[in-house]
Amino acid sequence: MNAQKTRGQPVSLPDAERQAANFRRVREAHQTEVAEDYVELIAGLIDTAGEARAADIARRLGVAHPTVVKTIARLQRDGLVESQPYRSIFLTGAGRAMAERSRRRHAIVAGFLKAIGVSDETAERDAEGVEHHVSDETLAAFERIIKANMPE
Amino acid sequence: MNAQKTRGQPVSLPDAERQAANFRRVREAHQTEVAEDYVELIAGLIDTAGEARAADIARRLGVAHPTVVKTIARLQRDGLVESQPYRSIFLTGAGRAMAERSRRRHAIVAGFLKAIGVSDETAERDAEGVEHHVSDETLAAFERIIKANMPE
DNA sequence: CATAACATGTAGCCTCGGCTATAATTCGCA
């Protein structure tokens, strides 16, 4: 339990375990980041373009197409998308659900940043990175503030 | 230049390039995340415990020690830390500078979240993930709001 | 002062998410 008896100072060591838990959470979040970005993008492409093609995804993400192909295979393995050789990509129910959640998060985070005076461009940029790391509690706080600043 | 002439719908395609740039930025940010976490943690350990040992870092991060050893080697290669076999770890000038920046970011993000009504625990948790993705502009907006909510 | 307990290092494995180069398909259009 208490590991700092033999070497090193007593060190207070207030919350090593909690800190570790936080870092672990971030690492886990990072594992789903790519998936969230893909399904969100795929949903958007299906909406606006009628279908999601690997080449488009690669263009929008700024990566090479083989990267997309490999990632899509992973997403399919994980039950988020369906795809057959040389055909466009579809979302499964789980994929659509994840896309919806991501979309909502993204909109709230970006909207919030704009509401507190961040420029549109920066808001979009930062939202892309931040959206994967905000808890529901924080998201709710963001919504509250958006609403409060709205009616003016 | 315009790649959507032959196949696929015209698609409006408003800002594929900008979107790609945003994603690229997030990927780059992610490459420095681990480094930031390490130097920030090392700085903290040196301050509170007098020295930074690999075992402590592993405990605080919630990873196995070999992971820490390997990462420290990378950080040393990149000029952020100094370490010799079986001795504790030191920050270089660059490492200290990065640690300072990270610490400041972390404090601002966490403080901001608390200021808008997020619980302390959640604020700390979310700050850990969010801090790596907020631009200076957003950070400034956060500070403004902290200050505005302070004097009450 | 010897040794057990703990810290550190090494070897070797894995997955993810990038890449380039090359092969295979599909589709638009002449």
Place this chain on the structure above:
DNA sequence: TGCGAATTATAGCCGAGGCTACATGTTATG
């Protein structure tokens, strides 16, 4: 209708960041 161009797939590479198992140092203390 058939061919060339664009798209998609495959092979094989890389580094980051995880892990376990095992080897080697260090140190506290009996």
